[in-house]
Structures are given as C-alpha cells and as structure tokens.
Amino acid sequence: MVCEGRNTEPHYFAALRGIYPNTLMDIDIIPGAGVPQTIATKSIELALQREHQAKNGDSFEERDQIWAVFDRDAHPNFDDAVNRCENKGVRVARSNPCFEVWLILHYEDYNRPDNRHQAQKHFSTLCLGYDRRGAKTLNFSDLIKSAGAACSRAATQLLNREQEGNSFGPPSTTVHELISELDRLKNPPKNQDTPMTKTVHDFTMKTISGEEQSLGDYSGKALLIVNVASACGLTPQYEGLEALQKDYGGKGFAVLGFPCNQFGAQEPGTEAEIATFCETSFGVTFPMFSKVEVNGEGAAPLYAHL
Numbered sequence: 001m002v003c004e005g006r007n008t009e010p011h012y013f014a015a016l017r018g019i020y021p022n023t024l025m026d027i028d029i030i031p032g033a034g035v036p037q038t039i040a041t042k043s044i045e046l047a048l049q050r051e052h053q054a055k056n057g058d059s060f061e062e063r064d065q066i067w068a069v070f071d072r073d074a075h076p077n078f079d080d081a082v083n084r085c086e087n088k089g090v091r092v093a094r095s096n097p098c099f100e101v102w103l104i105l106h107y108e109d110y111n112r113p114d115n116r117h118q119a120q121k122h123f124s125t126l127c128l129g130y131d132r133r134g135a136k137t138l139n140f141s142d143l144i145k146s147a148g149a150a151c152s153r154a155a156t157q158l159l160n161r162e163q164e165g166n167s168f169g170p171p172s173t174t175v176h177e178l179i180s181e182l183d184r185l186k187n188p189p190k191n192q193d194t195p196m197t198k199t200v201h202d203f204t205m206k207t208i209s210g211e212e213q214s215l216g217d218y219s220g221k222a223l224l225i226v227n228v229a230s231a232c233g234l235t236p237q238y239e240g241l242e243a244l245q246k247d248y249g250g251k252g253f254a255v256l257g258f259p260c261n262q263f264g265a266q267e268p269g270t271e272a273e274i275a276t277f278c279e280t281s282f283g284v285t286f287p288m289f290s291k292v293e294v295n296g297e298g299a300a301p302l303y304a305h306l
Contacts, residue, residue, distance in 0.1 A: 002043045004070040006032035008138070009099050015140035016147070016182070036070045036081035043068040043090045065091060067178055072096035072170070073116050091181070095173040102175040103127070105150040106143050111160055113170045151176035155222040158252050167251065174252070177220030184219045200225070203302045208259070208271045208288040215256075215302075224255045225306065227294045229266040230277050238282035245286040255286035258303075260294050267291060
C-alpha cells in the first residue's frame with residue numbers, strides 16, 4: 001500500500017495487519033507519499049518492480065497486489081492519478097473528500113456532503129481520541145472490529161451517490177474494496193472436500209456456459225444474487241435486473257443470475273436454451289450461472305450459505 005497520510009492511514013492499516021495473520025500475506029505500508037499524482041507514480045514504479053521480479057522467477061512477487069490509498073480533497077489531478085494507476089494494474093482505495101469518511105462508516109451511515117474539515121470534525125465527535133492535526137496517534141485496534149459493518153455501509157453509500165447522479169461525489173469511499181480483498185486472501189477458495197467457508201467469495205460456481213467461476217472475482221462489489229426462471233410470471237424481472245446491471249455494473253455492483261426449476265417447474269430448459277432466451281428476449285448481459293436448487297436437501301452450497 002502506498003498511503004497519502006503520515007499518521008491516520010498508516011496507523012489504521014498497521015492495526016488492520018493484526019487481524020490478518022496469514023503468513024502468505026503481508027501488508028507493506030509506505031507512509032507520507034504525497035499528493036495523488038506522486039502516489040500514483042510511486043505505486044506504478046512498485047508495480048513495475050514486482051513485475052520484473054516475477055519474470056525472474058519469484059512466484060510470490062507475481063501474486064503481489066499494489067494498492068494506492070489517497071483522497072479526493074481539492075487535488076486538481078485526482079482523476080488522472082486514478083486512471084494512471086488503474087491502467088497499470090494498481091488498485092486504488094480512494095475517499096472523497098478524505099479518509100475519515102471511511103472511518104466514520106465504522107460507527108454509522110454517512111451521507112452528508114461535508115468538506116474535509118467538516119468530515120474530520122464529525123469523526124472527532126465519534127472517536128474521542130482522534131486528533132485531526134495528527135499530533136496524537138490513534139489506537140485503531142477497537143475500531144477495526146467494525147470494519148465489516150463499514151464495508152456494507154460504504155457499498156450502500158456509493159449506490160446512494162449513483163442514484164443522486166453524483167458518482168463518487170462526497171461522501172464516498174472505496175476503501176471497502178481493499179478490505180474485501182484482504183478478506184478474500186485470508187480465506188482463499190477451498191477444494192470440494194473442505195467444509196463450507198464464511199463468505200460468498202469463497203464459492204466457485206459453474207457459469208451457464210459450463211465454465212468454473214470463482215465468486216472471489218467479484219470481491220469488493222455489491223452483489224445481487226437472484227434465482228430466475230424463464231417461464232415464470234415474474235420473468236419480466238430480467239428487464240429490471242438488466243437495467244440495474246447497465247446502470248451500476250461499472251460502479252461496484254453486479255447481478256448474478258441463477259436459473260432454478262424448483263418452483264412450478266418454470267425453468268425446464270437446458271443451459272443453452274436459457275442463455276439464448278435471456279439474450280434474445282431481454283438482452284441480458286449480467287453473469288448467468290448453471291441451474292441450481294436454492295432450498296431443501298439439494299440446495300447449492302452457495303444458497304445454503306445464504
């Protein structure tokens with residue numbers, strides 16, 4: 001991780017390291033890297049360095065991820081810094097206007113369009129040990145226990161901004177995508193003989209074309225997992241689901257469709273027939289998976305987990 005701040009962000013992620021003791025994962029923090037453009041440059045250099053090391057046979061370097069962590073604030077080249085990172089395979093955990101937006105979400109929902117100073121002031125009312133001037137080091141060990149709730153609030157917050165027509169407007173953050181990725185790495189997909197794991201990202205499902213698809217590939221996205229049927233009175237739901245996918249598919253959201261024949265035998269076709277129906281009748285572009293059972297003794301492990 002290449003962090004913008006010298007205090008708040010590095011100390012938060014240092015505390016976070018303690019709840020991810022997996023020895024195959026390390027969190028490198030490079031604090032005080034500067035403004036977004038400088039952070040982008042440092043992150044890209046680090047990514048290129050790792051790529052070179054991977055080519056020399058270091059398999060661990062090949063699986064490294066580089067994350068840039070910086071704020072929207074009033075930086076004029078913010079969007080360019082984000083694009084530079086993403087074009088070079090560097091993931092970005094960004095906040096608007098500042099990192100404190102992410103911290104506030106550990107306590108409560110937050111949708112007031114505050115500036116940086118207002119957001120920091122609000123966080124100081126929630127966390128009494130916080131000093132926005134950076135004169136004190138905050139102990140984040142208790143705060144990070146609420147990181148899961150913060151992830152859910154952050155995903156909802158982004159959708160709220162989209163619905164307002166203000167994509168990534170204040171307040172917004174994508175730090176939850178970084179946390180979700182850490183969760184995925186902490187709990188990698190198991191083989192079929194391993195007991196069911198704790199999150200949807202641990203499951204591998206068969207696509208409607210018969211290929212194996214890890215749901216870990218959707219880590220960091222808000223997922224709408226829905227069972228569907230082609231001969232059902234609710235079949236027009238495909239139109240609404242496709243509209244959701246088109247509106248939010250590139251903005252941290254995905255619809256995952258699972259055909260099911262359990263209810264009134266309303267999905268009797270083959271996977272090929274279902275795929276053709278969805279494409280020709282409703283222009284479905286969201287991911288579709290093979291038929292599953294969603295309840296009872298034969299329920300797919302994913303739905304049993306849900």
